[in-house]
Amino acid sequence: MIPYGKQEITQQDIDAVVDVLKSDFLTQGPQVPLFEQSIKFAVDAEHALAVNSATSALHIACLALGVGKGDVVWTTPITFVASANCALYCEADIDFVDIDPSTYNLSAENLKKKLQHAKENNLSLPKVVIPVHLCGQPCEMDKIHALGQEYGFAIIEDASHAIGGKYKGNPIGNCEYSDITVFSFHPVKIVTTAEGGVATTNSKELAAKLDLLRSHGITRDSSLMVNDSHGGWYYEQVDLGFNYRMTEMQAALGVSQMSRLHDFVAKRNALAARYDELLKGLPLITPYQIEDSYSGRHLYVIRLKINEITITHKECFEQLREKGIGVNLHYIPVHTQPYYKGLGLVFSQLDEAESYYKDAISIPLFHAMTEAQQDEVIKVIKEVLV
Numbered sequence: 001m002i003p004y005g006k007q008e009i010t011q012q013d014i015d016a017v018v019d020v021l022k023s024d025f026l027t028q029g030p031q032v033p034l035f036e037q038s039i040k041f042a043v044d045a046e047h048a049l050a051v052n053s054a055t056s057a058l059h060i061a062c063l064a065l066g067v068g069k070g071d072v073v074w075t076t077p078i079t080f081v082a083s084a085n086c087a088l089y090c091e092a093d094i095d096f097v098d099i100d101p102s103t104y105n106l107s108a109e110n111l112k113k114k115l116q117h118a119k120e121n122n123l124s125l126p127k128v129v130i131p132v133h134l135c136g137q138p139c140e141m142d143k144i145h146a147l148g149q150e151y152g153f154a155i156i157e158d159a160s161h162a163i164g165g166k167y168k169g170n171p172i173g174n175c176e177y178s179d180i181t182v183f184s185f186h187p188v189k190i191v192t193t194a195e196g197g198v199a200t201t202n203s204k205e206l207a208a209k210l211d212l213l214r215s216h217g218i219t220r221d222s223s224l225m226v227n228d229s230h231g232g233w234y235y236e237q238v239d240l241g242f243n244y245r246m247t248e249m250q251a252a253l254g255v256s257q258m259s260r261l262h263d264f265v266a267k268r269n270a271l272a273a274r275y276d277e278l279l280k281g282l283p284l285i286t287p288y289q290i291e292d293s294y295s296g297r298h299l300y301v302i303r304l305k306i307n308e309i310t311i312t313h314k315e316c317f318e319q320l321r322e323k324g325i326g327v328n329l330h331y332i333p334v335h336t337q338p339y340y341k342g343l344g345l346v347f348s349q350l351d352e353a354e355s356y357y358k359d360a361i362s363i364p365l366f367h368a369m370t371e372a373q374q375d376e377v378i379k380v381i382k383e384v385l386v
């Protein structure tokens, strides 16, 4: 089976992890700051805080921005559940903004309409909006940011798919249009630390809050303490935090992987361009890219032209799997999940998201994929569709 995504681990990666195992620190040592440094450098942000997953990063990002009971967070329905769960962890409510039919990202236009509608009808405005750069393609952050200024919401970019990408010439994660950006380093993502996440920000205050929240709300920094130090052993718990720390082994793997970020993303883009070319003329839509952007190309999603083929979406998916192509579907619209239906919230019409779910398929794309593997994927798609 050719998988839809797969990590690439080199001897250099293995050596980096083994070196940590032989060192004095398995956690809270020098590797995490080095990994954070590599992210800051790559994405041009002032602060980078590593944690044990993007899910944890999203959780503490919401808390750092003051999300709590009575607040509402808006995100896209076409995302992994974690982008929405983070609001529920903070006891806030969640709502969804429908996607753009060409990019499949949270639509800035629909966001504007939904904000206007909420304002006119005295409904809750969002405290935080979480745009997700689906497949690595950036959302229209300039427009979303302008709406944030107008309606007073904060922005967390869920860039779990997007490290190494660019928006209007700047690296995704530099937070030019957001308060905090979150990255994931799960093995299917572009760069991996096995499990891991990072939050970037340009705000010193937010960075300090994120730092506290990832480690029990405990500080050893006297400027953050309430009392005078009792002695060399002294620390204070000044907030209710968690243990969301990344280990040294994970961070060392991350540092080693980050040295190949540019190569990973360039290779993904070359493979994506090859798919664009070789899938032409088939009854499917290849990914549209907005102007002035460079996608990290985490995923390659095709949309079947159901009216032009004789099999169903499900049949196509299953035949591809049977023939050894490890396709997947990103994602089941979050608002249709039983847990979300059970919340008793009323979500807006999400027609574009629901129609996306009826014809989208993620086909294999990963850094180490060979052209021969890619040719096999294309050959099988042709067999199944025509």
Ligand SMILES: *Cc1c(COP(=O)(O)O)cnc(C)c1O
Residues within 6 Å of the ligand: 052, 053, 054, 055, 056, 079, 080, 082, 083, 132, 158, 160, 161, 183, 184, 185, 186, 195, 196, 197
């Ligand atoms: C993978 C992913 C997450 C969660 O990442 P973890 O590191 O596995 O917690 C969140 N949002 C999106 C869009 C993702 O793809």
